Amino acid sequence: MHYLSKKLSAIWIAFFILLVSSATQAQDPAPQTPTTAPSQPNPTQPAPAPVSNSQAIEFYNQAKQSGMSDMDIEKAALQRGYTLDDISAMRKRLEQTTKDNTKNDPNRDQLDETREQDDLDELEDETNNERDTTAAGRARFRRLNRTFGSSFFRRSSTTFEPNLRIPTPRNYILGPDDELVVDIYGNSVDNFRMKISPEGTVKMLNLAPVYVNGLTIEQANERIVNRLRQAYSNLNRPGSGTHSTITLGNVRSIRVMITGEVVRPGTYTVSSLSTAFNALYVSGGPGRNGSYRNIEVIRNNQVIRQIDLYRFLIDADLRDNIALQDQDIILIRPYDTRIELTGEVKKTGVFEAKAGETVKDLLKYAGGFTPEAFTKLIQYQRNTGNNFIIGSIDSVQVATFAPKNGDIFNVKKILDVVANQVEIRGAVTRPGIYPLDERTKTVKELITISEGISPRAFLNRALLERSSGDTQTGLVAIDLRKLLNNEIPDIVLLPGDILTIKSVEDLKEFTFLSVRGAVINPGEYYYYKDITIADLIFQAGGYTEGGIPYRIEVSRRVKNDTTGLPSDQNVRIFTLDVADNLTLSEQDQKFTLYPYDIVLVRRSPRYETQKTVTIFGQVTYPGTYTILNNFEKISDLFPKAGGMKKEAYIEGARFYRNRELVALDLKAVIEKPSIPANLLLADGDTIYIPKKSEMVRIQGGVYNPSLVNYDPGFNFHEYISQAGGFAERARKNRIYVSYPNGRTHRTSKFLFFRSYPKVEPGSTVTVPLKEPKVEQPMSRGERLAIISLFTTLAIALIRIL
Numbered sequence: 001m002h003y004l005s006k007k008l009s010a011i012w013i014a015f016f017i018l019l020v021s022s023a024t025q026a027q028d029p030a031p032q033t034p035t036t037a038p039s040q041p042n043p044t045q046p047a048p049a050p051v052s053n054s055q056a057i058e059f060y061n062q063a064k065q066s067g068m069s070d071m072d073i074e075k076a077a078l079q080r081g082y083t084l085d086d087i088s089a090m091r092k093r094l095e096q097t098t099k100d101n102t103k104n105d106p107n108r109d110q111l112d113e114t115r116e117q118d119d120l121d122e123l124e125d126e127t128n129n130e131r132d133t134t135a136a137g138r139a140r141f142r143r144l145n146r147t148f149g150s151s152f153f154r155r156s157s158t159t160f161e162p163n164l165r166i167p168t169p170r171n172y173i174l175g176p177d178d179e180l181v182v183d184i185y186g187n188s189v190d191n192f193r194m195k196i197s198p199e200g201t202v203k204m205l206n207l208a209p210v211y212v213n214g215l216t217i218e219q220a221n222e223r224i225v226n227r228l229r230q231a232y233s234n235l236n237r238p239g240s241g242t243h244s245t246i247t248l249g250n251v252r253s254i255r256v257m258i259t260g261e262v263v264r265p266g267t268y269t270v271s272s273l274s275t276a277f278n279a280l281y282v283s284g285g286p287g288r289n290g291s292y293r294n295i296e297v298i299r300n301n302q303v304i305r306q307i308d309l310y311r312f313l314i315d316a317d318l319r320d321n322i323a324l325q326d327q328d329i330i331l332i333r334p335y336d337t338r339i340e341l342t343g344e345v346k347k348t349g350v351f352e353a354k355a356g357e358t359v360k361d362l363l364k365y366a367g368g369f370t371p372e373a374f375t376k377l378i379q380y381q382r383n384t385g386n387n388f389i390i391g392s393i394d395s396v397q398v399a400t401f402a403p404k405n406g407d408i409f410n411v412k413k414i415l416d417v418v419a420n421q422v423e424i425r426g427a428v429t430r431p432g433i434y435p436l437d438e439r440t441k442t443v444k445e446l447i448t449i450s451e452g453i454s455p456r457a458f459l460n461r462a463l464l465e466r467s468s469g470d471t472q473t474g475l476v477a478i479d480l481r482k483l484l485n486n487e488i489p490d491i492v493l494l495p496g497d498i499l500t501i502k503s504v505e506d507l508k509e510f511t512f513l514s515v516r517g518a519v520i521n522p523g524e525y526y527y528y529k530d531i532t533i534a535d536l537i538f539q540a541g542g543y544t545e546g547g548i549p550y551r552i553e554v555s556r557r558v559k560n561d562t563t564g565l566p567s568d569q570n571v572r573i574f575t576l577d578v579a580d581n582l583t584l585s586e587q588d589q590k591f592t593l594y595p596y597d598i599v600l601v602r603r604s605p606r607y608e609t610q611k612t613v614t615i616f617g618q619v620t621y622p623g624t625y626t627i628l629n630n631f632e633k634i635s636d637l638f639p640k641a642g643g644m645k646k647e648a649y650i651e652g653a654r655f656y657r658n659r660e661l662v663a664l665d666l667k668a669v670i671e672k673p674s675i676p677a678n679l680l681l682a683d684g685d686t687i688y689i690p691k692k693s694e695m696v697r698i699q700g701g702v703y704n705p706s707l708v709n710y711d712p713g714f715n716f717h718e719y720i721s722q723a724g725g726f727a728e729r730a731r732k733n734r735i736y737v738s739y740p741n742g743r744t745h746r747t748s749k750f751l752f753f754r755s756y757p758k759v760e761p762g763s764t765v766t767v768p769l770k771e772p773k774v775e776q777p778m779s780r781g782e783r784l785a786i787i788s789l790f791t792t793l794a795i796a797l798i799r800i801l
Contacts, residue, residue, distance in 0.1 A: 518547030652740030
């Protein structure tokens with residue numbers, strides 16, 4: 001039952017579903033084992049009823065508890081009317097269910113929960129005494145590290161079931177319910193399957209039974225062939241032409257007992273091909289106190305094998321994975337010695353030691369040291385029975401030191417330092433860290449191996465940082481020029497020394513020059529000795545279009561030289577000329593720039609980029625035109641465009657500046673250019689001359705906002721009538737008309753007379769709306785007050801009358 005609850009194979013699931021169906025028809029939850037198993041269904045028996053998977057599992061468990069084997073379940077299924085085809089169909093239907101049960105095996109989860117609960121109980125026992133810091137430390141380690149080997153028995157998506165699709169093992173011992181397959185070929189052909197009876201015999205054809213119980217396949221083959229020769233006289237004889245092979249078909253189930261310090265002790269029904277490791281795996285393996293090194297396989301009251309799982313886990317040695325037989329017992333003894341390895345080992349955790357093993361053996365089980373392990377000295381903690389003590393063993397004692405139960409060994413990490421390094425920094429060709437060896441024993445050798453100092457190195461002083469014995473850092477000043485010239489003795493380096501060589505630039509403030517104005521790349525540039533204006537302009541990419549090489553101005557800070565400088569002046573100004581080809585006159589060549597000078601390059605006073613305007617629409621030559629001077633106006637553009645066409649509607653002309661409509665009366669500008677509306681043209685101005693529009697738009701507070709045709713004979717009210725007249729909330733005194741040229745006129749009023757704006761072609765009449773009044777409902781108190789007032793007035797009026 002426990003083996004099946006670990007992971008059910010598809011064929012056994014089909015068998016117990018068959019049993020469920022038969023049990024459902026018979027109304028008997030514990031079916032009895034039939035004496036015979038007919039190969040064909042009973043034609044008088046009704047068809048088996050289908051059942052669900054959950055029902056199948058429930059009745060299968062009941063059948064197993066009643067003592068039925070898996071072969072008994074198969075026989076019961078066949079007797080109840082199922083055929084081998086039915087079994088095959090059920091196997092396919094339950095294949096996916098089997099995979100899901102494998103991934104989400106509740107029994108397997110229970111094994112892990114049991115193991116985890118054991119670990120929690122152990123941690124709780126160890127940490128009950130809150131004052132015992134040693135026990136608390138051990139508990140923390142236990143949380144992080146589990147016993148070596150326990151991970152092999154944790155939840156897994158793979159199976160550890162025996163392989164039933166292997167060639168027939170020649171040493172396999174036959175027993176009841178095993179199936180033999182006989183294949184005769186050659187001059188005679190036959191094939192049949194035989195199942196070993198409870199009496200240990202097989203029967204073939206019409207021949208007498210053959211006893212094969214307890215024999216190997218080879219021994220049974222000889223007996224069966226001898227019996228078959230009664231039907232095939234020359235079977236397997238030389239030159240006869242008739243041969244036979246006998247192989248193992250379906251195998252029987254056996255029962256093994258697993259006891260001792262196991263996670264789930266009990267009796268397990270497993271395949272006869274199962275091995276000791278198969279049984280250990282389904283039982284969950286050793287428990288909290290179980291040994292991984294002392295597991296006994298007992299057969300007929302004798303220990304036939306003592307299993308050491310470490311041989312398999314460490315070296316993949318399968319010598320202990322022996323085949324099991326019916327009624328075998330696996331006994332897991334309690335462990336004798338467990339120690340804990342922490343720190344810089346490849347596999348930290350709790351390991352079990354056998355008698356005679358040393359710390360070296362345990363380190364082998366842990367995979368050895370990590371690359372950063374300090375192997376010269378290993379610390380350990382030991383329980384003396386009264387308290388804990390700590391000790392240490394060196395690398396020689398590792399091979400002979402015998403651990404005791406409860407020891408904790410800690411392998412520390414090496415120091416994060418390099419013992420033989422020196423470093424050179426600053427103005428050398430290859431600064432960095434170098435080993436202190438035969439080639440770099442002194443300061444000069446260190447400079448040589450770094451490929452020498454740079455040309456800009458400061459040679460008057462270098463600093464050597466050196467750590468003294470009291471962990472303080474001292475500085476050794478070196479005259480680098482004298483050292484390189486052998487005027488002073490070389491200095492021997494010590495581990496950890498750092499040599500720093502500065503450059504000239506490192507010892508002074510960063511200096512730069514600024515160039516601004518009409519150069520391609522204005523900005524700040526490094527200052528170099530004897531740099532000229534031509535050099536700086538060259539670095540800046542040269543002059544831009546419009547830049548002039550004369551009247552270049554240099555602004556300089558005043559430091560110490562104040563000769564001829566007024567007291568209120570803090571800078572000096574110089575004016576120079578530089579040719580277009582960046583050559584200087586002899587006099588100007590003597591002028592060099594100083595740090596922080598600002599060079600200003602002027603632009604030509606008459607240099608200016610072209611400015612254009614655009615006119616399109618109903619003109620003779622629409623397009624883009626260039627502004628000739630800074631005094632050209634709107635009226636000057638129309639003659640360039642050849643004048644307007646006949647269909648042009650100048651009253652609706654539009655003028656745009658920076659893409660925004662400017663409200664101008666261009667008709668007035670053309671008729672009288674002297675008016676202020678005749679603006680100076682600017683770069684990007686646009687004029688649009690449309691055709692005359694024949695429509696007028698009426699919107700806002702009218703009953704039918706719409707687009708109506710323009711009629712010179714209509715007055716303002718007639719246009720409003722075209723739109724259905726004024727709406728109730730129309731504001732008649734705020735009506736305004738927007739014209740195509742962007743201008744807007746509104747209604748004016750004098751005394752009781754309104755003057756509406758003129759409606760022109762293409763204009764838009766807008767009638768604003770009054771805001772709707774929001775009347776606040778009276779509260780109950782207000783209503784009562786009004787009623788009371790009217791009541792009082794009514795009473796007073798009655799009294800008067």
